Amino acid sequence: MSGDLPDGWHEVRLGQIAREVSVRNRDAAEIPVLSVTKHNGFVRSSEYFSRAVHSQDTSNYKIVRKGQFAYATIHLEEGSIALLSDFDQGLISPMYTVFETASKQVCSEYLFSALKRFALSGRFEPYSNGGVNRRKSISFTDLKAFRFALPTLAEQQAISDVTNALGDPIAKTSALIEALAEAKYSTMRELLTRGLRRGEAPMKPIPERWVLGRITEDVTHIPSNWNLVRLNTVAKLESGHTPSRDKPEYWGGTIPWLSLGDTDALDSLEIEETAESVTPKGIANSSARILPVDTVVFSRTATVGKASRMKTPMATSQDFANWICGPTLLPAYLVQVFRHMGREWKRLQEGSTHQTIYMPVFKKLQILQPPLSEQQRIAEIGEAFDYRIEQERKSLAVLIENRAALAHELLSGRLRLPESLIARHRDTTGEAA
Incomplete structure (x- = not known):
C-alpha cells in the first residue's frame, strides 16, 4: 500500500491511533440510553424502538462520551458504527465496543468516515474471528490490526468539511420526507374517517x-x-x-x-x-x-x-x-x-x-x-402526497450515492482537494505546507 500513497499520506494500523475505553455506569447516573443504527448513528433507544427495551438496571451499561465511537461486534460488517456528536454522553448496552482516538494527529470525523466506508465495503472481513449463530464477530483487539491510509491532519479536516457539507442537504431532504409523511398521515386520517367535508x-x-x-x-x-x-x-x-x-x-x-x-x-x-x-x-x-x-x-x-x-x-x-x-x-x-x-x-x-x-x-x-366520487377525490389527495414523497426519496438516494462516491475518492487519495481548502486548516494545526 505504501508505494501507492499520495504525498503526505502514510499507512497506519487502527491500534496506533485509537484505544478502547470501557467505563461502566456504576453510579447509576441518569444518562440517556442510546442505540447504534446503521443509517442514523446514535439514537435514543426509547424513540428508536417506540418503547423502553433496556434493562432497568443500567449499572453495567457502558458510558460513551461525545467524540467517542461505538459498534456492536457482530454488526460492524453491516456498517453499524457511530460517532457520538449529538449528545454529551449516553449509555449503551455492554454488547457494544467503545473506542476513541489516541492521537492529536487524527480527526475523529475523518476516522469515522473511513471506518464507515470500509465497513460498508466489507473491508473488515479478514479481521473477524468467527462468532455465533453464523455471524462474524470483530472485537477491538481484532480491529486494532486494521490498516488504512491517513493524510495529514489538515487534509483530514478539509475532507471532513467537504463530506459534512454534503450531509446538510441529505439531512434536510430526510426531514422533508418525514414532515410530508406526518402531514399525509394527519390529512388522511381525517379524510378516511370524516370525508371531504370533515366537520x-x-x-x-x-x-x-x-x-x-x-x-x-x-x-x-x-x-x-x-x-x-x-x-x-x-x-x-x-x-x-x-x-x-x-x-x-x-x-x-x-x-x-x-x-x-x-x-x-x-x-x-x-x-x-x-x-x-x-x-x-x-x-x-x-x-x-x-x-x-x-x-x-x-x-x-x-x-x-x-x-x-x-x-x-x-x-x-x-x-x-x-x-x-x-x-x-x-x-x-x-x-x-x-x-x-x-x-x-x-x-x-x-x-x-x-x-x-x-x-x-x-x-x-x-x-x-364512501360514494365513488368521494373515493376518487380522497385517493387523489393521498396519491399527491405519495408522488411527492417518492420523488424526494429518489432525490435523497441520489444525494447519498453522490456523497458516498465522493467520499470514496477522497478517502482513498485518488481525488485530492485544492491546496487552498487544505491550507485553511494548516493555520490551526500548525502543519507546514
Missing part, C-alpha cells in the same frame, strides 16, 4: 361493531352516506402461489411474477416490472393466477403493510393478499386505506419467527366505503 358532513353512528380494519381507535360516527362493509363483499380476495422451482420450464417466461424480492417496488403507486417471470405452463401447473390490471397487492409477510396496484397483468407468490375491486370500490382508494392502516397491521400480525397476517384475517376485514 360539516352529517354523521351517523357506526351501524355495527368495527372489529378488523380500523383506521383509528376513536371512530364512533361516520358520514351519513358512508357504509361500513366487509371488504370481501366489494372486492374479490386472491392468494398467490409459487410454481415448482424444480421445473425449469415453469420459469423465465413472459408473465411477471411478484415475490418478496419485489417488495421495495410496492412503495410506488403502481407496479409493472418484477424480478422474476413465469411461463403459461408454470401458471397452469400451480395455484397461481394471472391477475388483472389494477389488482391491489398487499404484502402480508416480511414487509407487512406495503400496498400498490398492478399496472400490468401478473401473478404473485403466496406472500401477498390480492384484491380485485368490484364496481363500488376504487383500487386507488383501497391502496390509500391499506397504506394508512399501519397500526392495525401491526396488531394483526402473528408468528414467532416471521411476522405475517394469515389469509383468514383478510376475509373478515371491514372498511369504510
Whole structure:
C-alpha cells in the first residue's frame, strides 16, 4: 500500500491511533440510553424502538462520551458504527465496543468516515474471528490490526468539511420526507374517517361493531352516506402461489411474477416490472393466477403493510393478499386505506419467527366505503402526497450515492482537494505546507 500513497499520506494500523475505553455506569447516573443504527448513528433507544427495551438496571451499561465511537461486534460488517456528536454522553448496552482516538494527529470525523466506508465495503472481513449463530464477530483487539491510509491532519479536516457539507442537504431532504409523511398521515386520517367535508358532513353512528380494519381507535360516527362493509363483499380476495422451482420450464417466461424480492417496488403507486417471470405452463401447473390490471397487492409477510396496484397483468407468490375491486370500490382508494392502516397491521400480525397476517384475517376485514366520487377525490389527495414523497426519496438516494462516491475518492487519495481548502486548516494545526 505504501508505494501507492499520495504525498503526505502514510499507512497506519487502527491500534496506533485509537484505544478502547470501557467505563461502566456504576453510579447509576441518569444518562440517556442510546442505540447504534446503521443509517442514523446514535439514537435514543426509547424513540428508536417506540418503547423502553433496556434493562432497568443500567449499572453495567457502558458510558460513551461525545467524540467517542461505538459498534456492536457482530454488526460492524453491516456498517453499524457511530460517532457520538449529538449528545454529551449516553449509555449503551455492554454488547457494544467503545473506542476513541489516541492521537492529536487524527480527526475523529475523518476516522469515522473511513471506518464507515470500509465497513460498508466489507473491508473488515479478514479481521473477524468467527462468532455465533453464523455471524462474524470483530472485537477491538481484532480491529486494532486494521490498516488504512491517513493524510495529514489538515487534509483530514478539509475532507471532513467537504463530506459534512454534503450531509446538510441529505439531512434536510430526510426531514422533508418525514414532515410530508406526518402531514399525509394527519390529512388522511381525517379524510378516511370524516370525508371531504370533515366537520360539516352529517354523521351517523357506526351501524355495527368495527372489529378488523380500523383506521383509528376513536371512530364512533361516520358520514351519513358512508357504509361500513366487509371488504370481501366489494372486492374479490386472491392468494398467490409459487410454481415448482424444480421445473425449469415453469420459469423465465413472459408473465411477471411478484415475490418478496419485489417488495421495495410496492412503495410506488403502481407496479409493472418484477424480478422474476413465469411461463403459461408454470401458471397452469400451480395455484397461481394471472391477475388483472389494477389488482391491489398487499404484502402480508416480511414487509407487512406495503400496498400498490398492478399496472400490468401478473401473478404473485403466496406472500401477498390480492384484491380485485368490484364496481363500488376504487383500487386507488383501497391502496390509500391499506397504506394508512399501519397500526392495525401491526396488531394483526402473528408468528414467532416471521411476522405475517394469515389469509383468514383478510376475509373478515371491514372498511369504510364512501360514494365513488368521494373515493376518487380522497385517493387523489393521498396519491399527491405519495408522488411527492417518492420523488424526494429518489432525490435523497441520489444525494447519498453522490456523497458516498465522493467520499470514496477522497478517502482513498485518488481525488485530492485544492491546496487552498487544505491550507485553511494548516493555520490551526500548525502543519507546514
